[in-house]
Amino acid sequence: MKQGEAAADANPPSGPARGQDGAGGRILCFRNLTVAYGNANVVKGVSFSVARGEVAALVGESGSGKTQTVLAALKLLPPQAAASGSIEFDGVDLLSLSQKRLNSIRGRRIAMIFQEPMSALDPLFTVGDQIGAVLRLHAGLSRRAAARRTLELLDLVEIPEPGRRCHSYPHELSGGQRQRVAIAMAISCDPDVLIADEPTTALDVTVAARIFDLLAALRKSLGMALIFISHDLGLVRGVADAVHVLRHGELVESGSAAQVFQNPRCDYTRLLLTALPKPREPRPAPGGPEVLRAEGVTVRFRLRGGWFARAREIKAVDGASLVVREGRTLGLVGESGSGKSTLARALLRLAPLSGAVIFEGEDISRLGREALRGLRRSMQLVFQDPYGSLSPRMTAGDIVTEGLRVHEPSMSRAERDVRAARALEEVLIDPALRRRFPHEFSGGQRQRIAIARAMILKPRLVVLDEPTSALDRTVQIDILALLERLQERHRLAYVFISHDLAVVRAVADDIGVMKEGRIIEIGNALQIFENPREAYTRTLLAASFHASDI
Structure with missing residues (x-):
């Protein structure tokens, strides 16, 4: 037209x-x-x-x-x-x-809710202070009236325990909770x-x-x-x-x-x-070797107290057990705050844990930092926000070879440059662009660079934490196809975290459903989607189908 x-x-x-x-x-x-x-x-x-x-x-x-x-x-x-x-x-x-x-x-x-709440919220102030400042500036409320209205707004957008959460800083909230705070701030003056x-x-x-x-x-x-x-x-x-x-x-x-x-x-x-991802065709029952096994993994955090609450300990992950096999993808789904990302960090030994994490036959849950260093190249992580995870001061080539400087320090710069070109080519980025900086690429290209950074180390396990959530549907489909090709080529084991069940259905062989830190249901993806056992799983699926039908 x-x-x-x-x-x-x-x-x-x-x-x-x-x-x-x-x-x-x-x-x-x-x-x-x-x-x-x-x-x-x-x-x-x-x-x-x-x-x-x-x-x-x-x-x-x-x-x-x-x-x-x-x-x-x-x-x-x-x-x-x-x-x-x-x-x-x-x-x-x-x-x-x-x-x-x-x-x-x-x-x-006229008010605006921004896409990335972490950039819209000031990390130096509590969320209650930030909402209250808007109310005092634009609505002319007193400090006390603003504090009361802040609690009402946090409750309205379904922030749990608003009396305690209003004293939290943005980094202490999940991504979904931060977005709800941003919405509360935007609607505070009834625009x-x-x-x-x-x-x-x-x-x-x-x-x-x-x-x-x-x-x-x-x-x-x-x-x-x-x-x-x-x-x-x-x-x-x-x-x-x-x-x-x-x-x-x-x-x-x-x-x-x-x-x-x-x-x-x-x-x-x-x-x-x-432009919707197509469900993955069911594959034969797993026969490949185990790459990762988790047994009773628990992660505890101690929360500091505030004016309205005492300090307490919570279980962010509570006794999680799972298996990931070579060449297969385990999808982790659940609402924000369910413990998906915390469990993923624990599996990579990036969060304190109790229980056992067995990687290629070795229990790594008790290994120290030095012992873990050699394993890091075999266990890679791709983040949700490629722009936030890529240094703006480094070129694409330097970003991709960052891990090589740690794990293969004897490699010359010229050799690293050759490896960078090959890695970028594998993720369908023109190697001639490797001297550009992250801001010179699109969102989808930045995520390909992040994937290349992980793949250049030839890992056995890759944890993908919401790797397509910030991307257009058409770009999502391209990234999912890329991940599938890389998995088949290198027999990679994936742990794929997402709140988007349409995406999970397109990539996962097996699915674990998390709620309040626990894996409440785990099994073959087709079984989970067609005959879920738990009411919570059925609720997630119903919400997903509603979103795809609207």
Whole structure:
């Protein structure tokens, strides 16, 4: 579809009747918005509007201009960016406002939930202090009133034990809990427009469903407009009134949700609608050797006390047992805080534990640091956020060969460079790009670099902690295919952690379901998906199927 055709549909009669009543009709209008970095336009003449009480989905892959579009509305673009056109909020052009007038709107009448809560929350202050500061600044509440409202908000977004958690720092919360705190902060002043930038990317399916329900309830009770940004069209199917599809900075399709989902006019929209990982074909029963066995693994942490709670000890992992075999994948699923990542770190001896971890026949649970050093190359970890796990000051080639400098110190720089080129080529990155820095790559390319860093050491076991959760569906499919090829080529054993059951179903031979630190069900993937034994597993599956059907 041409840009002119998309523009003609930029203001479709897609919003529900509630958006066209006497309360005010359209509240936010983007007109011919362009965002440029020098000579490069990343948003190209985008026009669409949002009605009061409407849920508008802004959809497209990474780099399509979704986030740049909404950041322009809040004047949060970096200094080198230039925005032109107009963005009218309640009849006022936001692009022409002074900083003082914009500050009276931003955070109070227009609020934003960012994709990565760790970057939106200050690590030096408790979450209670941060929410309270917003309430005192924008709502004019006293310190005591702000503290009471903070507890209400934390309870509203289902943070457990809000009286204790309000004294926690961001790093003491799970990824899902941090996102819920960010949502509490955004809704604290009852905004007219709430912009949600991939708000459920880091959340498990059951929490994501509750967050969707929460946002829907807030939208209904406050008459709040919601702009929902996502790379996943399937995710917004059940919540959006209108859908606006962006590609390479251009609006390629715009219309009512019913129209876009039932009769998409653009090939790109149809591609997004069909971009779902395919379930893995069942493979023969495991016959390969055990690579890893865990027996009764328990991880305890002592939590410090606060004003409303005493210090106490918790079991983050409680008596977990599992087996991972050569050439097979064990998927670990469960809600945020269930202990998946903690168990993974314990299996790699990166967290204190009791119980036994047997790696290739040797009990490594009691080995000291020096004894473990030689085993590290055989047990690798790929993190959820490739940008956070890659040093911004190192080139891709140096990042990939970082482990070689530790485990093969006699290797020359020239030899390492040759190995880097081979490793990057294996993950389908052009070796000629190895002297570029992480910020010069896309999200999918950065994750390939992280995978190459692990594979260059020729490991036997790779733990993949949410390796595709921050990626577009189309990129996810490419990364999953890459992991499958590498597994078959090198007979790798994988432990694959994810809250996305569609992804787990595409990669796992076996699945372990975790709840409150315990593995409550474990078995063949087909058996778990088709005939789960536990009610909690059935709840996870129901939430996952609901998310894929909406």
